[in-house]
Amino acid sequence: MTDQPLWKIAVDTPLPEALTYLPIPEGPELQRGQLVNVPLKKRTAKGLVLGPSTASLNPDIVLKSVQSVDEEYPALPEHFIKWLEWLAHYYIHPVGMVASLAYPPLSKPQQVRKSSRPPVIPIMESEVPPEMTPEQKTCFETISQFKKFSSHLVFGVTGSGKTEVYLRLLEKTLAEGKTGLVLVPEISLTPQLIHRFARRFGDKIAALHSQLTDRERTTQWWDIIEGRKSILIGARSALFCPIQNLGLVIVDEEHEPSYKQDEKLKYHGRDAAVMLAKMADCPIVLGSATPSLESWKNTLEQKYHLHTLRNRVANRSLPDMSVVDLRGEKASEEAQQLKQEKYSELPFWLSPLLFEKMKATLEAGDQAALFLNRRGVAQMVLCPACGHTRECPNCDINLTLHHHSHLVCHYCDYHESLKEKCPDCKEGHLEAMGLGTELLENDLAKLFPDKKISRADRDEIQNRADLENLISDMESGAIDILVGTQMIAKGLDFPKLKLVGLVLADVGFNLPDFRATERSFQLITQMSGRSGRHVKPGENPGAVVVQTYNPEHDSLVFAQKHDFEAFAQHELNNRSQLSYPPVGKLIGFRIQGNHLRVVQDAARLLAKRAQALKAQFPQYEQVEILGPAEAPLAKLKGKFRFHLLLKGPQAGIINAFARQTMGNEEWVPTGIKILIDVDPMNLL
Incomplete structure (x- = not known):
């Protein structure tokens, strides 16, 4: 056995642990955080140096040496390496594959090539910051007092000016010589937000999101790493840019399910951001009009500081919400007769009330948006x-x-x-x-032939340019009626939008998922919040019409009163009876493969291993094993799918239980994949 020091290297390969290597022969001393090239089977692979290895190895194992240090990339900061190790451990994912996400897709550009694409951050005229409302001021000043790690939830009704608070906090962070990270849930949010940031911070901003080319991503990455830019805005993957000197993290619309990644490393962007802020020892601000129950419970337990903005900016009023009961048979005979006489030309999905409000809105020269979560x-x-x-x-x-x-x-x-x-x-x-959005668009064209109708769904909006064109057409008033899926429900702000219609609110009510009611409440509230954001005091507030077959549904009853706090209390009570998150913790296993019988057998075998483990160790007494059962989407892309769920009181306990159940995975039948999802957001 050699006396040379051994090194733990996290290699980009699906092995659960880091590998052990000898140092570079005659080479420089390695240090934690460096990227190195190592031999792996018959190829050379990249790996992150985690530090000296203390592992006692089998003397018969022949160790290989690290080949070279990759000089292109600086060593990762210590807080960032700790964060990568935490991600790998918590989400039960190979540490080398987690570490590989910390680098850009291409090698560093030698010279900047001229691109024919529009710039990632447009050049905007700078703006004078608006006067803060008393609520905004209190919120800004209170958070400003915290210098070290602390978590803050800014709970503000739609249109209350959360973004202005973020901008002021970032100005202060930059003035202190530090950098800021701002996460937004989806690309659909970024154009308006980026414009707003560019007007305030000019060329200090970099952005990372899925609509960029690999070359653009790489250039933006280096701009932040080498200090040319000091604020990074992006979707959840922006977390993996190893920013130095981090002074503030902001997670906008923190309740959004799209912060959770469904493939490969199944991390939650918000939770990962809280841990990153903790490791970097800086404050984190989460913002939402409809906070997730996870974050709300953290404020009730005083793990997060709560800051509330109860009023819209300039005292604009919240929109009036009307609920239309689509169960026609309950209508009086007169109402039915009136509908036949006056509204016989209306399509089946459009109620007389929504039709009349649309007519009045369009006649006044304002805009209407209809929302339906189906293409x-x-x-x-x-x-x-x-x-x-x-x-x-x-x-x-x-x-x-x-x-x-x-x-x-x-x-x-x-x-x-x-x-x-x-x-x-x-x-x-x-x-x-x-019913789908395309049908709505066709029917509306017949009812309002002289109006400009646009559709925003995944079929129509394929890239960044499509989205930016749609947003500028809405802002300029070129569009009269916007029809869209949940793509249009999020954070967008259109001055002339006065009416929002939810065509069929029931779409999300009955999904086989314990979060269905919470999602519906958030969607109804967020979509309503797009209406009447710029009405002046004394003017008619914006209007919202919700069409439904379930007017008594919990999410609607509370959304109508704009009462998030009562909704959260009610929903937390329901969850605690069954120990569902955020009261208990969940881990999901998805077992999938090409042959139904083999998948079924593997799922049963996994359940058997889990039951045996629970019987053997007293610390796992409280872990509940649910399933295996066929997934609600039992076959997807040619693969048969089964689920097994673990439910328990604490993350640490079910995390260890899941690891032990999987063991070294040698027992998994050929052709079967078992995917682990810690804190799953989607059980379909």
Whole structure:
């Protein structure tokens, strides 16, 4: 056995632990945080130096030496390495694969190439900051007193000016010579926010998000690392840029489910940001009009400081909300008769109330937005003669009709042409059932032929330019009616938008997920919050019309009163009875493969291992094992899927339990993949 020091290297490969290597022969001393090149099987791989190894090794193992240090990248800061190690441990993901996310996609540009694309951060005229409201001022001054790690929740109604508080806090951070990190949930939020930041901070901003090319990402990364820029705005992946001298982290719309990554490293951007701030010892500010129950519970337990903005800026009033009960049979005979006489030309999805409010809004020269969380013309096609529906051959899901002629799977992109005759009974004709944004757009064009209608969903908005064009058309008033999916519900601010209609609020009510009610409440409140953001005191407030078959649904009852606190209390009581998050902790296993029987057997074997482990160790007594059961989406992209859930009182306990259940994974049958999801946000 050699007397040379050994080194732990986190290599970019799906091995749970770091590997052990000898130092570079005759080379410089290694240090923690360096990126190195190491031999791995028959190739050279990149790895992060985690430090000297104290592992006692089998004397028969022949160790290899580190080949060289990658001089291109500076060593990672200590707080950042600790954070990467925490991510790997908490989310049960190979440490080398986590570390690989800390580097840009391409090597450093030697000279800056001229790009024909628009700049990542546009050049904007600088603005004079507006006067802060008393609430904003109190919020800013209170948070400013904290210099070290502390968590703050800014709970402000929609339109209360949370962004202005963020801008002031960042100005202060920069004045102290430190850097800031701002996370936003989706690319759809970034254009308006980036413009606002560019007007205040000019060329001090870099941005990282999915709509950038690899070259743009790499350039933005180096701009932050080498100190040319001092504020980084981005989606959740911006966390992995190893910013030096971090003074403030902000997570806007912290409740958004899109902060959770569903593939590979299944981390939650908000939770990871809190840990990053803790390791960097700087304050973190989370903001939302509809905080997640996780964050709300943390304020109730005084782990987070709560700052409340109860009023909209300039005392603008919150919109008036009307709920339309779509269960027509409850209407009086007079109402039904009136509908037949006066509104017979309305499509089935449009209530007289929403139609009249749209007419009045458009006549006043204002804008209306209709929201429906479903794309396409119809959710399914069905043969009324035999009941046959067209399903995707790769996924356990109905195909959606687009353009009246095209059937598409929204999960794997399978598509086929719509055949008129039923392929099953050969007699009936396939008919479109249900509702999608494309159908809304077509129907509205007939009702309002002289109005400009635009659609915002994944079919229409494919890239950054599409989105920026849509936003500037809404801001300039070129669009009269906007139809969209949840893409339009988030953080956007349009001065002339006075009416918001939720066409079918029920879409999210009955999903097989314990968070369905919370999501619905957030979506209804956030979507309502787009309305009447710029009405002056004394003017009519904006209006919201919610159409539903379930007017008594919890999420609606509380949203109508704009009462988040009562909603949160009610929902936390419901959750605590079943120990669902945020009261208890969850870990999900997804077992998937190509053959149903093999997947089923592997799922049972996993459950058996879990039951045996629980019986053997008293510390796991409180862990509940749920399943295995077929996933609600039982087949996706050709793979059969089963779920097994662990539920327990503390993260540490079920985390250790999940690791032990998986063991060295040698028992996993060939062709089977088991994916672990810590704190799952999506159980479909």
